[in-house]
Amino acid sequence: MNLSRRLLIGIPYLWLLVLFLIPFLIVLKISLSDYDISIPPYSPKFDLSAGWEGIKDYLGSLDFENYAFLADDPLYYTAYLSSLKIAAISTFLTLLVGFPIAYGMASAPEEWRPSLMMLVILPFWTSFLIRVYAWMGILSNEGLLNQFLIWTGLISDPLVILNTITAVYIGIVYTYLPFMILPIYATLEKLDGSLLEAAEDLGCTRISAFWLVTLPLAKPGIIAGCFLVFIPALGEFVIPSLLGGSDTLMIGKVLWEEFFSNRDWTVASAVAIILLLILVVPIILFQRNEQKQREAAK
Amino acid sequence: MRRFTWFNTISLTLGFAFLYIPILILVIYSFNASKLVTVWAGFSTQWYGELLRNEAFLDAAWVTLKVAVISSTIATVLGTMAAFVLVRSGRFFGRTLFSGMIYAPLVMPEVITGLSLLLLFIAIGLERGVFTIVLAHATFSMCYVSVVVSSRMASFDESLEEAAYDLGCTGWDAFKSVTLPIIAPAVISGWLLAFTLSLDDLVIASFTSGPSSTTLPIKIYSSVRLGVSPEINALSTIIIGLVTVGVLVASVTSKRAIALQRQQERNAGS
Numbered sequence: 059m060n061l062s063r064r065l066l067i068g069i070p071y072l073w074l075l076v077l078f079l080i081p082f083l084i085v086l087k088i089s090l091s092d093y094d095i096s097i098p099p100y101s102p103k104f105d106l107s108a109g110w111e112g113i114k115d116y117l118g119s120l121d122f123e124n125y126a127f128l129a130d131d132p133l134y135y136t137a138y139l140s141s142l143k144i145a146a147i148s149t150f151l152t153l154l155v156g157f158p159i160a161y162g163m164a165s166a167p168e169e170w171r172p173s174l175m176m177l178v179i180l181p182f183w184t185s186f187l188i189r190v191y192a193w194m195g196i197l198s199n200e201g202l203l204n205q206f207l208i209w210t211g212l213i214s215d216p217l218v219i220l221n222t223i224t225a226v227y228i229g230i231v232y233t234y235l236p237f238m239i240l241p242i243y244a245t246l247e248k249l250d251g252s253l254l255e256a257a258e259d260l261g262c263t264r265i266s267a268f269w270l271v272t273l274p275l276a277k278p279g280i281i282a283g284c285f286l287v288f289i290p291a292l293g294e295f296v297i298p299s300l301l302g303g304s305d306t307l308m309i310g311k312v313l314w315e316e317f318f319s320n321r322d323w324t325v326a327s328a329v330a331i332i333l334l335l336i337l338v339v340p341i342i343l344f345q346r347n348e349q350k351q352r353e354a355a356k
Numbered sequence: 357m358r359r360f361t362w363f364n365t366i367s368l369t370l371g372f373a374f375l376y377i378p379i380l381i382l383v384i385y386s387f388n389a390s391k392l393v394t395v396w397a398g399f400s401t402q403w404y405g406e407l408l409r410n411e412a413f414l415d416a417a418w419v420t421l422k423v424a425v426i427s428s429t430i431a432t433v434l435g436t437m438a439a440f441v442l443v444r445s446g447r448f449f450g451r452t453l454f455s456g457m458i459y460a461p462l463v464m465p466e467v468i469t470g471l472s473l474l475l476l477f478i479a480i481g482l483e484r485g486v487f488t489i490v491l492a493h494a495t496f497s498m499c500y501v502s503v504v505v506s507s508r509m510a511s512f513d514e515s516l517e518e519a520a521y522d523l524g525c526t527g528w529d530a531f532k533s534v535t536l537p538i539i540a541p542a543v544i545s546g547w548l549l550a551f552t553l554s555l556d557d558l559v560i561a562s563f564t565s566g567p568s569s570t571t572l573p574i575k576i577y578s579s580v581r582l583g584v585s586p587e588i589n590a591l592s593t594i595i596i597g598l599v600t601v602g603v604l605v606a607s608v609t610s611k612r613a614i615a616l617q618r619q620q621e622r623n624a625g626s
Contacts, residue, residue: 062527067448070438070498074457077495081472084479098478159371162364174368176607181375184599185556187573187580188592192378195385195584200394202381235375293465295559300580310467314559317471327475330468341463 089327090120100324124328134329137307138336144223144298144308145291148230152287153280155231156238160279161272163239164246171247178243182236189233190300197225197301221303229297234290238283245279246272278351285344292340293333309333379596386589394584403590413591416575420555423486423571427493428550434494435501435550436543442502443509461499469496470563477564484566492564493557497550504549508542509535541610548606552599 091100128134163174181189196202197220204216219225249272257267295310302308309329317326386404390397407413438458445451461469473492477484516538520530536543558573565571572591580588 063445066437067441067445067454070434070441070502071450071454073434073495073498074438074454077473077476077491078457078461079453081476084475085468085472088475155371155374158363158367162368162371165361165364166368176603177372178375180600180603181379183552183603184379184596185573185592187556187558187576188382188595189378191576191580191584191588191592192382194580195394195589196378196381198394198584200392202394205394232374232378289463290465293467295467296577300577310465313467313471317563323475326471330471333465334468337463337465344463 085327085330087120088323089124089331090122091324092121092123093322093324098323099321124324125332127325128328128332133307134309134312137309137312138332140307141292141309142336144226144230144306145288145294148227148234148291149284149288151227152231152234152238153284156235156283157242157280159235160239160242160246163243164249175240175243178236178239186233187296190229190296193225193229193232193301194220197228220301223302223306225301226298226306226308229301230287230291230294233297234287237286237290241282241286242276242279245276249275278347278354281347282344282351285340285347289337289340289344292337382589383593383596386586386593388586388589391586403586404594407587407590407594410587412570413572413575413587416570416572419486419569420572423489423493423561424551424554427490427554428497428547430490430494431497431501431550432543432547435498435546436505436539438498438502439506439509442506444514458499458502461496462503464496466557466559470560473560474563484564485569488564488566489561489569489571492560493550493554496560497553500549500553501543501546504546505539505542508539512538541613545606545610548602 088100094100159178163171163178166174194201198204199216199218199220201220203219204213207213208216219228253271253275254267257271258264262270293310294308295314298306298308298311299314302311310333313326313329313333316322316329385394385396387399387401388396389400389402438454442455442458470492473488473495474484477488482488516534517530520534521527525533556573557571558577561571562574562577565574576588576591579585
């Protein structure tokens with residue numbers, strides 16, 4: 059292997075080892091340490107000078123106490139469960155909102171499609187934080203939505219939406235919508251229109267042709283879109299913290315507060331490790347789906 | 357033939373209304389004379405003036421811009437190298453780990469990336485500031501860059517590079533005169549993606565920044581938590597305006613570049 063090839067592989071490799079893998083191992087290690095009132099606030103601390111015996115002592119004093127603590131305190135498992143529930147429901151809602159848009163785009167005249175694509179992608183480039191913030195002014199008690207509903211006479215007292223779970227759902231659907239639309243649009247756009255004609259010639263109504271032909275063919279896109287929404291929604295922090303109330307428990311927020319407010323690094327690290335373990339399942343399923351699609355494309 | 361029916365028209369109209377009305381409202385209310393964001397009290401540009409006099413915001417904007425430019429440039433170099441390794445380098449020791457480390461940060465929750473980097477910086481005693489945010493941003497953006505660049509690299513004809521080698525090019529020459537021009541649009545979009553990811557990031561920056569290095573999203577977040585404010589609306593409007601112009605310019609130029617490249621390929625073919 060010549061030098062330039064070694065450098066080419068070595069530089070990004072080393073970068074990722076130092077700034078991705080090692081930090082992750084540190085989190086794993088701290089999650090097995092004990093909380094201690096010191097700086098940094100955990101023990102034991104790694105001490106190379108003690109030599110091999112020191113390392114053995116050190117490894118011996120690691121334990122799963124923090125994980126036991128997570129299992130004991132209902133705060134944590136309710137937070138995990140409620141994150142899973144919120145992520146699942148909002149993924150489903152995003153699908154309900156996103157599918158008709160993707161379908162409309164794929165059926166639009168061909169010369170419109172690049173512009174429609176552009177219109178879907180544009181909000182994705184604008185700041186996430188700003189798009190979440192935009193809803194704060196709309197959903198508050200004196201907000202525009204309530205003003206509008208009172209003006210139409212539908213309600214007489216303002217609805218409380220901001221700082222509830224409804225606002226979190228709205229926020230997730232709104233910000234992750236492009237992730238749902240784009241993969242579905244990609245599969246629908248490739249869909250051969252003559253298949254639908256054939257189905258209709260064979261006596262299908264338009265609706266049954268949709269159920270029997272369009273939907274099954276769009277399945278890979280739907281699955282990809284669902285994972286692209288579900289995975290980041292599960293660890294979401296900004297949306298529950300700005301739009302949700304104190305009763306909206308999401309694990310990303312719990313981790314943040316454990317670290318920044320309670321300064322309990324060991325528990326925060328254990329929370330992070332469990333969150334990753336939960337994410338491994340959807341991520342593997344997502345990769346399988348992608349692989350199947352790639353093989354189908356060949 | 358698929359038909360463009362009333363159903364499609366309605367779903368597109370409602371869908372795009374949903375996507376754009378909140379942003380539109382945000383922009384409109386940035387020109388509101390009232391301090392109360394939800395009550396319209398006439399047109400005014402006073403909040404833009406206040407914003408320009410607010411030094412904390414200006415400082416944060418400067419830090420953010422610095423971080424974004426440096427980190428996205430590092431990310432582009434590293435990400436392009438990584439893409440090259442993934443697509444062209446064949447087998448080497450630890451390849452599975454390497455590609456795992458490229459794809460894992462894409463799905464890693466931001467809170468975990470932030471937490472793990474912070475714990476690293478503390479463990480090695482690195483003082484937190486602009487430098488640590490740059491390191492953090494470059495690390496997660498390089499993965500996005502390498503995905504964008506490697507998909508372009510996988511799709512172009514490797515024999516072009518081989519021809520360059522046959523004609524006596526060294527590795528670097530072949531890269532500079534054959535590969536780079538072909539993957540340039542992907543490299544540029546990778547840079548833009550890394551740049552916006554960095555501009556946008558709140559969570560990782562919050563973990564890795566120090567007291568002297570507040571970025572704009574951190575500043576926005578801490579003032580937004582207290583409630584809606586017209587100054588933030590004005591700031592948002594400026595950001596939205598810049599992004600829109602940037603994306604439109606980038607898409608028009610990349611379309612032209614692709615059209616030009618196709619033209620040249622056709623000319624070369626005929």
